[in-house]
Amino acid sequence: MEGSEGQNFRVRKLEMSDKSKGFIQLLQQLTVCDSVSDKEFADRFGEISSLGDDHVICVVEDDRSGKIVATGSVFIEKKFIRNCGKVGHIEDIVVDADARGMQLGKKIISFLTDHARSVGCYKVILDCSNENRAFYEKCGFKQKEIQMVKYFT
Numbered sequence: 001m002e003g004s005e006g007q008n009f010r011v012r013k014l015e016m017s018d019k020s021k022g023f024i025q026l027l028q029q030l031t032v033c034d035s036v037s038d039k040e041f042a043d044r045f046g047e048i049s050s051l052g053d054d055h056v057i058c059v060v061e062d063d064r065s066g067k068i069v070a071t072g073s074v075f076i077e078k079k080f081i082r083n084c085g086k087v088g089h090i091e092d093i094v095v096d097a098d099a100r101g102m103q104l105g106k107k108i109i110s111f112l113t114d115h116a117r118s119v120g121c122y123k124v125i126l127d128c129s130n131e132n133r134a135f136y137e138k139c140g141f142k143q144k145e146i147q148m149v150k151y152f153t
């Protein structure tokens with residue numbers, strides 16, 4: 001896809017080198033994300049990678065700046081119900097404040113949704129704020145029920 005100033009935006013899976021391309025700083029635009037050491041990053045990257053297709057984090061890199069400008073993840077939950085069905089859980093969607101409105105969020109959601117479908121999920125779900133509801137509707141999602149949460153920290 002061509003950006004408004006000719007940038008080339010492609011969705012790909014997270015790589016180890018993305019830590020030095022602003023990946024953590026991008027997540028900080030979403031929520032609390034303290035600085036992550038190189039070792040912490042490598043350890044967590046290894047854990048996630050070992051899950052293969054069951055946990056995918058994708059990113060968009062701005063080829064011109066070399067910065068990561070969008071990311072999102074999908075986790076595949078294996079169930080007994082629905083004939084031992086699988087559900088994709090989409091999490092941690094964020095587009096850099098300077099890159100919003102260029103369809104990057106939509107591209108990320110589409111990549112993660114396609115992944116969930118391709119590994120056999122019967123549905124894909126996510127939680128969002130009211131402000132982001134219209135965005136997800138544009139991505140083909142519809143509201144269903146409510147979210148409950150209990151935080152431990």
Ligand SMILES: CC(C)(COP(=O)(O)OP(=O)(O)OC[C@H]1O[C@@H](n2cnc3c(N)ncnc32)[C@H](O)[C@@H]1OP(=O)(O)O)[C@@H](O)C(=O)NCCC(=O)NCCS
Nearest residue numbers: 093094095100101102103104105106128131132134135138
């Ligand atoms: C929500 C977010 C991911 C959207 O990313 P984005 O790249 O700006 O969105 P896109 O450009 O792909 O938008 C796709 C469509 O949704 C619309 N849209 C995007 N955000 C919207 C919003 N908050 N309200 C209404 N419509 C919205 C766009 O206008 C566009 O419509 P179109 O297809 O008719 O042109 C981005 O604003 C963001 O990172 N926000 C901060 C972090 C956050 O809240 N993440 C979500 C956690 S659940």
